[in-house]
Amino acid sequence: MALSNVLEIPAAGFNFENAARNAALEERFGGGKTPKPLKTGTTIAGVVFKDGVVLGADTRATSSEVVADKMCAKIHYIAPNIYCCGAGTAADTEKTTDILSSNLAIFSLNSGRNPRLVMAASILQDTLYRYHGTIGANLILGGVDCTGNHLYKVGPWGSVDTMSYMAMGEFWDLAAMGILEDRFKPDMEIEEAKELVRAAIHSGIMSDLGSGNNIDICVITRDGVDYIRPFQESQFKDNRKNKYKYRPGTTPILTQKVVPLKLEVVQETVLRMDTS
């Protein structure tokens, strides 16, 4: 059965449609610095435990040195039994997981089945390989299907790895991976697994300026999904409110003076409009 696709698979061979557009955009900036894309300089992690999979991510999205989003959602919905953490260019991870989710929804409707992890991983691999690394998406795909609990790591060039625990971060995943290597045990209980992922993300947040704010956790088991957002809130909370609305009467009116403006008609011209 051919897979119906949300978007048309492009024709084989080279496609230079965007070259003229890209050149024009670059010219706009007059040879100076083009704006940097919004990136999730991120820490994400995943762990397979006895009854399923736990995925975790921080919630900071940066645009160069500025924190653009303090409560960014990096754990994306793919299917009722599959979620995906995304690191790299925010737009790329969003869109890639979105398209994957739509295609798997079509598959589910066509076949009456929940999609399997291998299928999601293969589609991701296929798409990313086709773009030869230009889509900056580093993804950790996790979920439970009829064949068991799975975790896949998909790189931007289209390589797929499967392991029982994995992490990705800005400077690779040094900090988070250290925690996982030290404390991972096969067949953990759910609370242990959640705590391990939290600790891994926390170490990433502490060691990397591109990761921070809160920690989101997503637990996927055969019985369902528990998306805990946030699982842990940042200790450095902000008391600023983003909206500043004042109720009418906040500013007291001390005096009021009304001056009517007398206007004279000096000149009048009529322009006929053709409304036929």
Added chain:
Amino acid sequence: DVSDAAARFCPKRSGSGMDREEVSTGTTIMAVEYDGGVVIGADSRTTTGAYIANRVTDKLTPIHERIFCCRSGSAADTQAIAEVVAYQLAPLVETAAHLFKASCYRYREELTAGILVAGWDRRRGGQVYCVPIGGMLVRQPVSVGGSGSTYIYGFMDSNYKPNMTKEQCLELTASALTLAMERDGSSGGVVRLASISESGVERRVILGNQLPKIVSTH
């Protein structure tokens, strides 16, 4: 300073965090023919620049029931090619090797893939074919590949003898891979072995601390 450390780790970084180097199986792979089948082996390290992305990789990829390929080079490229070849369900080892060659030679400018194709079929028994970067195809009784292979050509040349038994081939492969892993920074982890014959495929893993102890000056 964190950014200095990163620059030392990965000198190709151009400012933004995520343009890492491509994931590469800087590797050691080996395949040996014996009377009745083949023995194949690989290390388990996949690197992104200087960082080990996966320390338990399986580089021995099944193509068909009794045909495997050992992958070295770019992880993405070799996985993609292997899928294309596996899809075509070639029953003969020679056919599978030719399919690999077809892809590797046609797209030689764009791909970085060095592959060993090995297996057993009814027509010619155990066979090993080497498809290095560039897309050459040659059948050899014993072949090594990957970045670590340079360190073991001498060992292979002097220790391989025709008409060895399966056990001798397994020992030879394990020793050769151990030597290469010792010297090559991009190879390491565990040694994965498989023997393919008429009766099927037998896989085994030799963990780091169980590798053969080879006497050396250090």
